[in-house]
Amino acid sequence: QVQLVESGGGLVQPGGSLRLSCAASGSILGIKAMGWYRQAPGKERELVATILAGGATNYADSVKGRFTISSDSAKNTVTLQMNSLKPEDTAVYYCRQDLRVSGNYNARYWGQGTQVTVSS
Numbered sequence: 001q002v003q004l005v006e007s008g009g010g011l012v013q014p015g016g017s018l019r020l021s022c023a024a025s026g027s028i029l030g031i032k033a034m035g036w037y038r039q040a041p042g043k044e045r046e047l048v049a050t051i052l053a054g055g056a057t058n059y060a061d062s063v064k065g066r067f068t069i070s071s072d073s074a075k076n077t078v079t080l081q082m083n084s085l086k087p088e089d090t091a092v093y094y095c096r097q098d099l100r101v102s103g104n105y106n107a108r109y110w111g112q113g114t115q116v117t118v119s120s
Contacts, residue, residue: 002026002109006095009114016118017083022095022111024076030100034071034078038091038116045094049080063089085118092116 008020020036035050049059049069057069068081078095095111 002028002099002101002107004095004097004109004111006093006111006114009093009116011117011119012085013120014086014118016085017081018085018116020080020082020093020095020114020116022078022097024097024099024109027101028076028099029102030105031071031073031076032098032100032106034069034098035096036069036078036080037094037096038089039094040091043091048093051078082116085116087118090116090118 002024003026004022004024006022008018012018031053033050033052036048037045038048039045047060048063049067051057051069051071066084071078092113093116094113097109099107101107
């Protein structure tokens with residue numbers, strides 16, 4: 001029984017910053033990967049950033065240089081530091097964690113989503 005809880009969303013002006021956090025709880029045996037996705041109204045959900053257990057990161061071209069993903073495996077937590085925010089960053093942001101649990105060494109879990117709105 002694994003649950004992901006997201007926090008940190010809100011309303012911010014263009015050029016501002018927000019920090020999203022996502023913590024997993026439950027019977028977790030190991031972490032394979034963590035990531036953030038987002039979905040704007042009328043759009044498909046898209047990958048924002050991922051980080052693998054070994055530390056390798058990947059970013060969407062639209063956020064590279066502005067967003068930073070990091071993780072704390074001891075706390076089963078992934079964060080997304082978002083700087084220089086633009087109106088086009090407005091979306092619901094979803095946390096994803098690929099975890100080893102009993103009976104499955106790569107089970108995917110999603111957070112509930114948190115709204116990020118960038119507007120003047």
